[in-house]
Each structure stands twice: as C-alpha cells, then as structure tokens.
Amino acid sequence: MSQVELPAAHAVADVAKAVLETLKADREFPAFQAASLQYSDDWQCFTGFPVVSQWNLEADAEPLFEEGLRALALKAAVYELTGSDQAAEIPIAVPVDEMTHAMLAQAQLLTRIADACGVGIIHQTDQEHTDYRAGGYTEECYRLAWGEEPPPRYWLDHEEVVRRREVLAGLYASIGMGRSGREHALDFAELAAA
Structure with a gap:
C-alpha cells in the first residue's frame, strides 16, 4: 500500500477545531464524558497512565x-482530509492514547455521537503510533488548532516513555510482577494460607 501524504498542518488544525466543537455540542456528549471518566477497580494499566x-x-x-x-479530533481531521485511516494514525503520546482507549470503550455513545456529527473516529491498535515527539507533525497541528503547546505532563516524548517504562518494569519486577504486569508467579492459595 502506498504512503498517503499528510495534509498541511494548518488544514488539519482548522478541521480538528471544528470536529472538537461539533463533538462537544452533541446532546449525548455529557453522558459520553461521564462514562469515559467513570473508572472502576477493573480499569488497570501498568504502562500507560503510570508513566x-x-x-x-x-x-x-x-x-x-x-x-x-x-487527539481524536486531530486524527479525525487527518482522516477527513485524506480518506486514509492509516494516515490518520498520527503519533500520539502514550498517556493520551491510553485515555482514548477509555473513550473508545464507550462504543455505543461514541458511535452515535460521531455518526450524528459526521465525524470519522479513527483508532486501530495494530496501526497506532505512540511514538510522539515534541516538535513533530502532531505537535504542529495541535499548536495551530488550539494556540498552545501540548501539555508536557501528558504529551511525553517516546524516548522518555520508554525510559519511564523501564523504571516501572524494575519496580514491578521487585514485587514479583513480570513483563510490566503481563505475568506473575503469585499463587494466591499459598499467599492466603501464609
């Protein structure tokens, strides 16, 4: 498949601003926001938000x-301007991407809002790019759309995320959690008996 050229950042910014305003104006947006922010004890991630x-x-x-x-508005803007879901998977910082997963989990609400607004929400895990870097295309589009830098607390460069994940992996390993929480050798029956 041939690579689609990314649209000019100012064009993406203009569309992204409109997309964001349209989504927020939808009558179901408050329910979508509340559901996205409703975290239960079942929501755990060892390498996304904890960085x-x-x-x-x-x-x-x-x-x-x-x-x-x-982030979803920027991706939707690239999709609208290119028609390519692969091109729309622009680099997003890991914590921001993790939040989009919480939003995408509200599938019925987000689908209804997007359909009502005529917005294509793009996300496919095997095509996503969490290799965001300050000064790149995503930041340029963001700055032009919202007139400010992406907050560095959440928009962490890829290399910094890798470094922080290594720190976390070491801490997790010290308490018996292997592969950053993807496995462990804890026997809960033995622990309960102890």
Whole structure:
C-alpha cells in the first residue's frame, strides 16, 4: 500500500477545531464524558497512565480527557482530509492514547455521537503510533488548532516513555510482577494460607 501524504498542518488544525466543537455540542456528549471518566477497580494499566509523574487518577482524569479528545479530533481531521485511516494514525503520546482507549470503550455513545456529527473516529491498535515527539507533525497541528503547546505532563516524548517504562518494569519486577504486569508467579492459595 502506498504512503498517503499528510495534509498541511494548518488544514488539519482548522478541521480538528471544528470536529472538537461539533463533538462537544452533541446532546449525548455529557453522558459520553461521564462514562469515559467513570473508572472502576477493573480499569488497570501498568504502562500507560503510570508513566505520568506523580500520576493521580482523580486529579489527572479530566485534563487527560481533554487531551484524548484533542487527539481524536486531530486524527479525525487527518482522516477527513485524506480518506486514509492509516494516515490518520498520527503519533500520539502514550498517556493520551491510553485515555482514548477509555473513550473508545464507550462504543455505543461514541458511535452515535460521531455518526450524528459526521465525524470519522479513527483508532486501530495494530496501526497506532505512540511514538510522539515534541516538535513533530502532531505537535504542529495541535499548536495551530488550539494556540498552545501540548501539555508536557501528558504529551511525553517516546524516548522518555520508554525510559519511564523501564523504571516501572524494575519496580514491578521487585514485587514479583513480570513483563510490566503481563505475568506473575503469585499463587494466591499459598499467599492466603501464609
């Protein structure tokens, strides 16, 4: 498959602003926001949100929700301008991408909102790019759309995410969690008997 040329950043910015305003104006948006921010004890991620320094779900959820929306709007804008879902998978920072997963989990609400607004929401895990870097295409589009830099607390460069994940992996390993929480050798029956 041939590579699609990315549209000019100013064009993406204009479309992304309109997409974001349209999504937020939808009558079901408050329910979508509430559902996306409703974390239960079942929502655990060892390598996404925890790369944020001094991460606190209650304090960080709402600002990160806004960043997730902006990321989805940027991706939707690239899709609208190119018609290519692969091109639309622009680099997004890991914590922001993790929030988009929480948003995408509200499938019925997000689908109804997107359909009503005529917006193509793009995300496919095997095509996503979490190799965001400051100064790149995504940041340029973001800056032009919202007139500010992406918050560095959440928009972490890829290399910094890799470094922080290595720190986390070491800490997890020290308590018996292998492969950053993807496996462990804990026997709960033995632990309960102890």
